[in-house]
Amino acid sequence: MTLASTPDARLQLIGITKRYHALVANDQISLTVAPGEIHAVLGENGAGKSTLMKIIYGAVRADAGQMLWNGRQVEVASPEAARRLGIGMVFQHFSLFETLSVVENIALALEGPFNLAALAERVRSVSTQYGLPLDPGRLVHSLSVGERQRVEIVRCLLQNPQLLILDEPTSVLTPQAVQKLFETLRQLAREGVSILYISHKLHEIQSLCDRATVIRSGRVTGHAIPSQETPASLARMMIGRELPHTEMAPFTGTPHTVLQVDALSAASPDPFGTALDAVSLQVQSGEILGIAGISGNGQNELMAALSGEAPVASAAVKLEGRAIGHLDAGARRDLGLGFVPEERLGRGAVPAMSLSRNALLTAHRQGMVNYGLVSYTRAAEFARQVIARFGVKCGGEQALARSLSGGNLQKFIVGREIAQNPRLLLVSQPTWGVDVGAAAQLRQTLVDLSRQGVAILVVSEELEELFEICDRIAVLAGGRLSPPQPRAACNAEAIGLLMAGPQAA
Amino acid sequence: MHLLEPRAEPSRTLQWAAPPLAILLMLLAGSVLFLLLGRDPLEAFRVFFIQPLESGYGWSELLLKAGPLILIAEGLAIGFRARIYNIGAEGQLIFGAVCAGGVAIYAQGHEGSWTLPLMVLAGGLGGMFWGAIPALLKTRFNAEETLTTLMLTYVANFLLSWLVHIPWRDPQGMNFPQSVMFSDAELFTPLFEGSRVNTSIFMAVVAVLVFWLLVKRSFLAFRLEVGGQAPTAARYAGFSAQATVWVSLCVSGLTAGLAGVGEVAGPIGQLNLNLSPGYGYAAIIVAYLGRLHPLGIVLSGLLMALLYLGGEAAQMSLQLPAAITGLFQGMLLFFLLGADAFIENRFRFLRRAA
């Protein structure tokens, strides 16, 4: 495809290419953004969207290709250079300093004289102007995830950007907060600011964006006007086929209570964490209980308390009637608990160890250790079985955990836990950073497992996912858990209000 | 300033090639140093690395020095695999020596075949105790073991100093700060007539075999390694972090204490202020240079022993300060760490070529 330079374009990319080792993250990507346009970059996890944005923002340099800014060819050597041009970026992760205040965070990204008091005033005025209320003096670690995003947006706005890049901005927001964000973005667009909106959420792009560029495996697979497309047609461009969905049969066995949690309260080991406040719940055999909510509202603390990584009062957690709150993770596994944590590398698996050794990590109970000595052949055999049964794509059981893609490592970890026949399975963020195909397979696996009589508890930020696979849903906000409701009785609006917590009501 | 980028897969070649590479770089830097000092590098290296091994006695001295280095390094390696940085093996060695020496001093006059085994027991337990203190401070109060183990080394030194100055000073020792000489029943038997290397070397041999089995096959070593590489994964799997700390520090304390017994009941034969020429510190380098591998440590221990002998030879033949050994040790560790960086990474400018 050839693109002539479009004279009135704000940003034009021509043939951008970027390689990492053997992987081509961006292959000849071209796109054009007009002033005041909200332009979507649509693609699933791993499609190369983030790399492209980092190239525009100067954080990563392209191997080939051109970038035109207001019709002029530019080389963006650093984020600082990008900011000077008028490009602002709202990051998905990693760009605020927890121990610094809002205004200090903003000061670090601005040039000019260092005057915190004057800056605080500007922060206040800009944040009210755009409906993004912020207290400049607060420390970032005390802010909610939504408030942190406001800090990032205000930080960009103070630099009078002509182009604002937002990378998956709604993954951390309640449905109501998403609507507020969209209003702000539309206001900015009306004022002439161009917006590059990166997402994999089809309905959001349809409701917000003027035009879209779709990327798959590093290549542009289509340009579209989202309002004229259907979710199915966008999905075809994004993943090459229809969005898969999960088959849910009813449970035919007799349910009994597997996990019972009574008034569980626990302080957080992390000084910036959220304490659990009298959390009670039950999970029956044959059902999936979903816990919705924005990360940082006690999810980590709850999972650590249930898995045994952070033992709690003995009677607060019961597994099939037996008090296990005081037991550590190993002892709970002995009783039939399986756990898939949200961090795969470093928690669910040791990055620099082979899959075979990572099998040993939790499955050593399956006869791999005798008299303190390890049978590495048995561990390898177990790993091979998991790889075959769950279709893990890897270089064999001796491949290092970190050499696997997110989706394949997640399949391995889920497979390892399932292959030990747990009676209770805890799963945190089952499909974070996983491509659509693997995500669908993982969801179906969980549903099928529950229908065999296993009790499953899933914590997820993705509301749609919970609606797809859960029998009942509860919301964790500020360390408190709302009473679980059958899925049919839930709707996204009501759950969104609960997610925002009492202070937002 | 960014010299590196991560490799897709760690380099298996460099994993084993890094130590020889570091040794080569040390020799190169050493040549430059010798040239600067106005010495012929070839001659200097001959004195340093060949001359000490030209006689049978030289080889026996090599074993004498390699024994404690290997013994301590084997214990340290267990902890280092778990990322528990015991850098106070020197103190544990001294405390072990003090405990063994105490047994020897009080046994004088009625010693028997039980004395030496008791000294070994006391020294091993003593070293373990000195290592257990930082373990307690770490597990109970979260105090960094790097600093506490090191501070305890100074304390052990002052304790030794006080003992040989006052309560345990040899009354016939012309006021020198040293204890009485131990009797034959309190000393390890020499392996060969006329050499100083003695049966204490079997402690190192046993340690190598035990640690080899441990690393190769034991679930304990696997748990320690997980704890070191990914503490969060260890907690996830239910491996106790506290146990890791205790095992690491007690085991390395034990081996250091035993090495201390080997010194006082071996070549030194008494308690004095020059118990150890820094074996506790040098063993850290030995452990790393040996890739924390039980057999690798044997090789690196022999090399380090040769550096000690070479330093002594250089002092006599070349009139260079014996401290040159420390200089070489430091350079060796520097180069090793530098070479190790390329196991996981490579130079950025090689990117296009790959």
Place this chain on the structure above:
Amino acid sequence: MMDHLTPILVGTLGAATPLVLAGLGELITERSGVMNLGVEGMMLIGAIAGFATAVGTDGSVILGLLGGVAAGVLAASAFAVLALSLAANQAACGLALTIFGVGLSAFIGQSYVSHSLAGLQPWAIPVLSDVPFVGPILFRQDPVVYLAFLLYVLVAWTLAHTKVGLLLRAVGESPEAAHAIGYPVLGIRWLATLTGGGFAGLAGAYLSIVYTPLWVQNMTAGRGWISVALVVFAAWKPTRLLLGACLFGGVTILQFHAQGLGLDVPVELLAALPYLATILVLVLISRDRNLLLLNLPASLSRPFLPGR
């Protein structure tokens, strides 16, 4: 008792000075997220380099101290190449630097064992030094003591009130975030590490040129390690560091006044006191996990390689 108190307090400040200097340097380094355990080595290298310079320049104290600073910076740069540019394990690199420093200083120092220097006379600050009790203690010290306290003020002010200080904290907390918004993380860490080296070199040179003033092998006697511990004790705050250093200065000086105070305790026990005290303060501070976690530079000792 009072007869002894004044000399003890006078000596305390002198004994505290190397700890203040080395501690401030390490504090700056650690604030940027770099744990340099090589302070002891850098001090020793600074001590011998400073001493050699002073001897070589007919006893010039100023040149000697500058020589110490330069040597400290050089030593720190060896650490920085490994631990920053090559992203090697920081604890191991620091340890290597200490082992190297011990060896190098002993090697060079061999030929300086018999030399001695004149040291520095105290500067009595007019008027202030005549204030009873306080005057002689605070205002009749040698110039390096004043310099150390000036540096303390400078460091504390910079950290609290300038963009440089803010940036240092930011890099120490999250190098990823600092990199994302466009700061040269490695460059900042390099500068902080070299600054730490300069401070440690000065501390070492002060010991050999002014405080003792002699070269003795291993003369720092663990002061570098104590400084590292003091930074933890100080929860990375300059004022707490200053107070901690003075406390340790006092403990160190005690052994020289024990007899005069009528303390019948073996001198070795008193000499061991600073080390035992270090363990004690580490335990006291580390017990309070939250205090540490809230102040600890979150990226401390984690290498940063800007990858993808």
